[in-house]
Amino acid sequence: MSPSLIIPELVELDVDVSGDKHAVIAAMADLVASTGRADRDGLLAAFEAREAQFATGMPGGIAIPHCRTTAVHEASLGLIRLSTPVDFGDAGGPADLIIGIAAPEESGSEHMKLLAKLSRALVKGDFVASLRAAATPEDAADLISGVVSQASAPAPAGASTSTAASTGVAAATAAPAADGTSAPASVLLAITSCPTGIAHTYMAAESLEQAAAGRGVELHVETQGSGGIDPFDAATIARAQGLIIAADVNISGRERFAGLPVIEAGTNRAISSAPEMIAEAVAAISDP
Secondary structure: OHHHHOOHHHEEEEEOOOOOHHHHHHHHHHHHHHOOOEOHHHHHHHHHHHHHHOOOEEOOOEEOOEEEEOOEOOOEEEEEEEEEEEOOOOOOOOEEEEEEEEEEOOOOHHHHHHHHHHHHHOOOHHHHHHHHHOOOHHHHHHHHHHHHHOOOOOOOOOOOOOOOOOOOEEOOOOEEOOOOOEEOOOEEEEEEEOOOOOHHHHHHHHHHHHHHHHHOOEEEEEEOEOOEOOOOOHHHHHHOOEEEEEEOOOOOOHHHHOOOOEEEEOHHHHHHOHHHHHHHHHHHHHOO
16 A cells, blocks of 8 residues: 555665765665665666656756666655755756655556655645655655545546646636626646656646646646546537647647647646746637
8 A cells, every 4th residue: 555655764864975866866776675675776777767868856956766667576665865965957956855756667557646646745845845854764754655645536527637636627716807707717728748657747737736726727637647548528628728738758639639729848847837837828828
């Protein structure tokens, strides 16, 4: 079950690592392998192959080296909190919280959903702050286990599997029009996807949902990740006025959205600049 994804033995706090991000990634491979959950060399190679595709540094001083590989025997989460931050390729600065996601090649859908929950939590400032404040490995492991163990709210009809509460629809509040009446909320779709379909996919979804809710925009998100795809239904697409694509790989089913104005960027932009992407998509409705 979800608590077994991380145990205190998979947490190291206030570590000094001599070297660059590759030394930190090697330390993460050592940490996971030390528990018997993965073969160290195969895991390191898979982490590095993913890093070569796309740097895993995130806004907020976080890095998420992650992979799916036959070298992993049991799905695992590792946490290394660095004493001195290390550059992981994010323009916002170096990372001191390193969370390694090691998934078996044939990861079950339930495990992937739990990893998606963690990825979504990492865009929430209070959760990240709690990891920085954790006093012991047990505390940190409990914090992460608590996040991935949370039950998801049931999805409304026609919604995808990822939402503001875990269902894919950002709550919308109608904005007042110039005459004081309530104007209908804009209705947008978003698709997020990354090479391994684990971290960036769901972090981008969460960031866009938070930004849409803050602006009073109705947003439906389809995550094309390792947990599978629950595609938009025809009625949801028919109501949509615009589309955001936040992806680092080719998405499937693009032909479904012919005629919709599209705002497109990589997942990192959705994570770091979601309000701007939402604003651009709303503007494109009237000026495609």
